[in-house]
Amino acid sequence: MPHALEGDIREKFRRSGYTLTSQRRAVLEALGEAKGHPSAEDIYLIVKKKNPRVALGTVYQALSVLEEIGVIGSKHWSESPTRYDLNVEPHLDIRCVRCGEVSEIPSVEFGELEERIRDNTTYEVTRAMLVLEGLCPVCRRESTLSP
Amino acid sequence: MPHALEGDIREKFRRSGYTLTSQRRAVLEALGEAKGHPSAEDIYLIVKKKNPRVALGTVYQALSVLEEIGVIGSKHWSESPTRYDLNVEPHLDIRCVRCGEVSEIPSVEFGELEERIRDNTTYEVTRAMLVLEGLCPVCRRESTLSP
DNA sequence: CTCGGCATCAGGAACGGTTACTGATCGGAG
DNA sequence: CTCCGATCAGTAACCGTTCCTGATGCCGAG
Numbered sequence: 001m002p003h004a005l006e007g008d009i010r011e012k013f014r015r016s017g018y019t020l021t022s023q024r025r026a027v028l029e030a031l032g033e034a035k036g037h038p039s040a041e042d043i044y045l046i047v048k049k050k051n052p053r054v055a056l057g058t059v060y061q062a063l064s065v066l067e068e069i070g071v072i073g074s075k076h077w078s079e080s081p082t083r084y085d086l087n088v089e090p091h092l093d094i095r096c097v098r099c100g101e102v103s104e105i106p107s108v109e110f111g112e113l114e115e116r117i118r119d120n121t122t123y124e125v126t127r128a129m130l131v132l133e134g135l136c137p138v139c140r141r142e143s144t145l146s147p
Numbered sequence: 148m149p150h151a152l153e154g155d156i157r158e159k160f161r162r163s164g165y166t167l168t169s170q171r172r173a174v175l176e177a178l179g180e181a182k183g184h185p186s187a188e189d190i191y192l193i194v195k196k197k198n199p200r201v202a203l204g205t206v207y208q209a210l211s212v213l214e215e216i217g218v219i220g221s222k223h224w225s226e227s228p229t230r231y232d233l234n235v236e237p238h239l240d241i242r243c244v245r246c247g248e249v250s251e252i253p254s255v256e257f258g259e260l261e262e263r264i265r266d267n268t269t270y271e272v273t274r275a276m277l278v279l280e281g282l283c284p285v286c287r288r289e290s291t292l293s294p
Numbered sequence: 295c296t297c298g299g300c301a302t303c304a305g306g307a308a309c310g311g312t313t314a315c316t317g318a319t320c321g322g323a324g
Numbered sequence: 325c326t327c328c329g330a331t332c333a334g335t336a337a338c339c340g341t342t343c344c345t346g347a348t349g350c351c352g353a354g
Contacts, residue, residue: 019321021331040311055333060312076225079341081311094270105268113260113277121252123241123281130260131278134270166350168302187340202304207341226312228340296354303348312338319332324325 009071016069023047023054027062028086031072037083037093037102075102077131094132098139105132156218163216170194170201174209175233178219184230184240184249222249224278241279245286252279 009028013020030046031038038046044059063084066072076082077095083102085093092105114128135143156175160167177193178185185193191206210231213219223229224242230249232240239252261275282290 019330021320023332053333055335057313057334058332061331078223078225078229082225092264094264094268094272096270097273103268103270105264108260108263108267111260113255113258116255117239117241117252117279120255121241121250121281122284123243123250123279124287125241125279125281126244127278127280129278131274131276132264132270132272133274134268134272137269140271166301168349170303200304202306204305204342205303208302298353299351301348301350304346306344308343309341311340314337315335317333320330322328322330324327 012069012071018065018069023051023058024062024065026051026054027059027066028071031084031086037075037085039081039083041081043084075129075131077133092130092132094134096136096139097133098135098143101136103136159216159218165212165216170198170205171209171212173198173201174206174213175218178231178233184222184232186228186230188228190231222276222278224280239277239279241281243283243286244280245282245290248283250283 010020018024026047027043030043033046034042040056040060040063043063044054044056047054047059063072063074067074067084070088071086073085073088074082075085075093080095080100083093083095087104090110092108093102094105095102110128110130114125117128118125157167165171173194174190177190180193181189187203187206187210190210191201191203194201194206210219210221214221214231217235218233220232220235221229222232222240227242227247230240230242234251237257239255240249241252242249257275257277261272264275265272
């Protein structure tokens with residue numbers, strides 16, 4: 001699986017002028033290992049297992065480069081660190097306000113909403129993101145028993 | 148204008164058990180004076196003009212009480228402090244990534260989107276918010292001249 | 295009116311996520 | 325191989341926000 005991506009990623013690195021260093025590769029690999037939507041800290045801990053000398057700052061810098069050249073995406077919920085994602089396609093994610101788990105919502109598109117937004121503002125829209133919060137099935141059950 | 152709201156607000160305070168103190172009233176008034184969508188710091192500075200002894204922490208605590216009882220709303224964009232708003236109705240706001248100005252987008256509703264989301268997730272959705280970023284007319288013009 | 299108790303407040307310290315800085319190290323062009 | 329710019333490790337600083345502590349105000353009971 002990682003090999004399938006390699007070519008694409010290498011290409012994006014070449015075009016951007018950034019170099020695909022071992023640290024940046026390690027961050028990408030960690031992002032693949034961590035299921036779901038890890039935070040910078042999560043990624044840092046995974047990367048550190050293989051190379052204990054990496055610094056948290058390096059992970060942040062790698063993530064920002066990776067996002068800039070479009071090989072990863074990020075989402076931010078208030079009151080919680082930014083989450084990163086190998087899925088670069090536009091899609092919806094919802095975060096459990098109780099346990100923090102982030103999960104993807106399939107088969108829902110913005111549709112004409114974005115168009116209607118562009119028609120009703122003088123701003124040039126550069127980013128539209130639906131921030132969803134809720135209770136995951138586990139937490140919903142638990143919170144009805146013990147709030 | 149403030150007087151029209153008073154009754155409603157007093158009512159919400161009474162029902163909640165919180166007291167409508169002078170500091171909380173000052174925060175509300177500041178929120179009315181500041182056009183647009185002020186941050187906690189903005190509000191703090193306005194309140195401080197009339198009462199230099201207020202603490203920033205008090206403003207934060209007042210804002211959280213006011214939000215809890217539903218007389219104000221808040222929105223958060225990453226990389227920028229939370230903005231507060233007297234408009235409690237669901238509505239869209241867009242933030243300029245260059246100058247930070249937040250402005251309201253009229254006449255756009257979520258529509259059936261929220262329904263479709265609920266149908267496609269096992270989560271119980273508690274909050275759905277569209278986070279919009281863009282360039283305001285002024286910044287768009289300036290950024291084409293001097294990026 | 296006075297007292298006691300509880301919510302609230304001022305002031306400032308602490309926190310968590312992120313960024314900025316600095317000197318060391320790497321890696322590719324020549 | 326050597327040199328130079330990009331990258332990195334390590335650490336300090338930053339910023340928005342929360343937490344903590346003792347003081348202050350407010351309200352009801354007596």
